[in-house]
Amino acid sequence: MTPLIQLDAVTKTLKGQGRPRDILCGVDLTVRAGESVAVLGRSGSGKSTLLSLIGLFDRPDGGRYLLNGRDITRLPERRAAALRSAEFGFVFQRFFLLKQLTAAQNVAMALVNGQGWLPRRKRRVKVLAALDQVGIAHLAKQKPPKLSGGEQQRVAIARALVREPRVLLADEPTGALDTETGNLVIGALYAATERGCGLILVTHDRDHAGRMGRVLQLTDGVLTPATARAGV
Amino acid sequence: MIRLSGRLRSSLIIGVQGIRARKLRTLLSMVSLFLGVQAVVVVQTGASLAERSLLSESELHQGKDGTLLMYLPSRADTIPVALDTLRGRSDAVAVTSTRAVIGEPGVSPVNPGGNPFDGTDRYGGGYGVICDNSGCRSINGPADSQAPPGAAIELQLIGLTGDVRQFRPYRLESGRWLDFSSAPSLSPQIVINKQAAKGFARHRVPAEMRIDGATADPTPRIIGVVDDGGYQPAAYVRTEELLNWLPQAALGSGDGGGLQLLLSPSATAVEQTLRARLLAGGARAEEIHAEPVNARERAARELAIMRWVFLGMASLVLLIGVAGILNVGLATVGERIEEFALRRAVGTPRSLLAGIVLAETLLTGLFTAAAAIGFGAAGLKVLSAVLGDRETFLANVEFPWQAGVAGVIAGLVAGILGGFVPAVRAARIPIATVMRA
Structure with a gap:
């Protein structure tokens, strides 16, 4: 079966004001549909950079990136935007909800993005279904300032799920939450894999990582399976 | 899409x-x-x-956009030709102008020279003033300007062969406009403008009209008042009724002289016919001026x-x-x-x-x-x-x-x-x- 995501010897160098710094040095990664992968690593190890390459926010300097067997290493921005909309769902450490919009409107943001058009009624059905998936359909009309941190993150997950993506990318989604709420959020993310969605979770939390199907360690720009020493 | x-x-x-x-x-x-x-x-x-x-x-003052304005010289032979060519036509109107005084005979009108009633004093009697080395003096007007003042109003009498309002949209203030479809009356029906109406409102004058060059003084009937945008008193009359009292040759003897024709843009045949007849009658081409109104x-x-x-x-x-x-x-x-x-x-x-x-x-x-x-x-x-x-x-x-x-x-x-x-x-x-x- 063709892997959902396949990275072959992907490299990335950050060219800041100082000396260029190699962040990723030949990363290989394969993720299949329905598979969940956790990526562990110290701060600054390149976890987020890896996620931004997979999510087409950025392009690798070297190597090859295949999505469903299709080479998208050098995809132009216009097509990358369409792919981000159709194939990926993103969850960030900060929830990035617009406080002037309701939970439902925040979720609908992923549908009103210029990639096709859904009539209001269909949009509403999809939004409520996504909110229902994460168990907060009853909060659809609430605005973010009235929601708890966990509820806000679940709204963000619903926003990521509403287009039924094939890959869910989560960048430290529990970083701003307490343990109990964090477990709820990870549970909501993991539930997506049961519907065939691939999940890549970047986290510092080894307990949360342990709930994923596979745990990888990013050290010195190289991705390796996590060892028992890593505590997983 | x-x-x-x-x-x-x-x-x-x-x-x-x-x-x-x-x-x-x-x-x-x-x-x-x-x-x-x-x-x-x-x-x-x-x-x-x-x-x-x-x-x-x-x-x-001129006419709606596109109206063709023709000016013909005031000659004895041009006016009959023009009136004959335009007879019965609705797409062209001949406009003549002559001086008339309504009121007591043998007196000087209250507005000598046909001046506006608000400015009679200001204009100092209505006739022109010339100045030379010996000083300024007024030019003598017609004979009645030397007569003693009396109850009479001087105005410009404008003869029309048809309804001019299709070209110049005069606004009817009261009464009715001239009826060109009825038989001409011996007592000319006139429609006065607002300036003239002011005069008739202020001064009571007998209904006797003296027209320059007329054979007798008719009794006019004022049937309406229009706003023609003019600053001088004027009265509009059917040319046919005017001709009952005025020889054709005397038409167009007023200020500016000559005959003015207003033709609709589609009346090119009338213009060509008239031009041809006038040239055949001895008029010089440069005497016939025609220009379309292009006000916009x-x-x-x-x-x-x-x-x-x-x-x-x-x-x-x-x-x-x-x-x-x-x-x-x-x-x-x-x-x-x-x-x-x-x-x-x-x-x-x-x-x-x-x-x-x-x-x-x-x-x-x-x-x-x-x-x-x-x-x-x-x-x-x-x-x-x-x-x-x-x-x-x-x-x-x-x-x-x-x-x-x-x-x-x-x-x-x-x-x-x-x-x-x-x-x-x-x-x-x-x-x-x-x-x-």
């Missing part, structure tokens, strides 16, 4: 959400833009009113410079408003970096991000335009109600649609200019902002 429609709809939905989320800011942008758009609306309204006023005057173009030309100067000044005021929108737009984009980066992350293309910002500024411009147009229309209505009686060009005036269009265009242009740079900035926000936050 569907894709474009989806993007347009998306940008409008998100734009409206953005405006609703920042109502005070939108209001402040509108305030900064309002004066500029209002200036454009006012200039365009003023220009339209001035053009309307000029056109209205021109239509009364002339009015536009006269107003063009003034309009552009004022529009230039209004544009400067508009630019200040644009700077306000630009300033607010840049600040707003700066505050919304994360939102725009997030939108890109969920698949929103750069072009749509630019579209969202432009939609917000365009909507702000349109709202401002609507407010400015509403304010302008209401202001004009108030102005018309307050000053309409004194200033005729303001009476029953409608808000010109051109001013509305100009306001909308100004609002849209301001929206585009003010939103362009913020839109470009929004489209360039790096998507990785959400990862670094």
Whole structure:
């Protein structure tokens, strides 16, 4: 079966004001549909950079990136935007909800993005279904300032799920939450894999990582399976 | 097409959400833009009113646009030819002018020289004044100008072969207009203008009309009053009725002399026939002048410079408003970096991000335009109600649609200019902002 995501010897160098710094040095990664992968690593190890390459926010300097067997290493921005909309769902450490919009409107943001058009009624059905998936359909009309941190993150997950993506990318989604709420959020993310969605979770939390199907360690720009020493 | 429609709809939905989320800011942008758009609306309204006023005057004095004006020399042989050619035609009218005095015989009229009644004193008796080394003295008028003053009114008697109002839209003030379909009466029916009406309202005069060159004095019947835009007293009469008392040769003996013809643009055959007959009768080609009325173009030309100067000044005021929108737009984009980066992350293309910002500024411009147009229309209505009686060009005036269009265009242009740079900035926000936050 063709892997959902396949990275072959992907490299990335950050060219800041100082000396260029190699962040990723030949990363290989394969993720299949329905598979969940956790990526562990110290701060600054390149976890987020890896996620931004997979999510087409950025392009690798070297190597090859295949999505469903299709080479998208050098995809132009216009097509990358369409792919981000159709194939990926993103969850960030900060929830990035617009406080002037309701939970439902925040979720609908992923549908009103210029990639096709859904009539209001269909949009509403999809939004409520996504909110229902994460168990907060009853909060659809609430605005973010009235929601708890966990509820806000679940709204963000619903926003990521509403287009039924094939890959869910989560960048430290529990970083701003307490343990109990964090477990709820990870549970909501993991539930997506049961519907065939691939999940890549970047986290510092080894307990949360342990709930994923596979745990990888990013050290010195190289991705390796996590060892028992890593505590997983 | 569907894709474009989806993007347009998306940008409008998100734009409206953005405006609703920042109502005070939108209001402040509108305030900064309002004066500029209002200036454009006012200039365009003023220009339209001035053009309307000029056109209205021109239509009364010359004729509607496209009317062909012909001037024929006052010769004994041209007038019969012209009257014969125009007989029974509705698309061409001959206009003659002669002097007439209505009232007591053998007296000097209350307005010698046919002067307006408000300015009789000012003009010092009505006839011309010449000045030389020995000083200034008035030129002698007709014989009755030396007569003792009496109850008589001097006016210009204008003979018409047909209904001239198809060319010059005289406004009937009271009574009725001349009926050209009935048999001519021996007692000439006349329609006087407002200036003449003033005279008849102030002075009681006997109904006896002396016409220069007439064989006898007929008794006129005043059947109506029109506003012909004239400043001198005048009366309109059917040429057929005038000819009962006046030899053809005496027609057109008034000020300016000659015969004036008004022809509709489609009456080219009449013009050619008349020209041919006159030339065959011995008239010289250079004596026959014909020119179409082109008042709209002339009015536009006269107003063009003034309009552009004022529009230039209004544009400067508009630019200040644009700077306000630009300033607010840049600040707003700066505050919304994360939102725009997030939108890109969920698949929103750069072009749509630019579209969202432009939609917000365009909507702000349109709202401002609507407010400015509403304010302008209401202001004009108030102005018309307050000053309409004194200033005729303001009476029953409608808000010109051109001013509305100009306001909308100004609002849209301001929206585009003010939103362009913020839109470009929004489209360039790096998507990785959400990862670094």
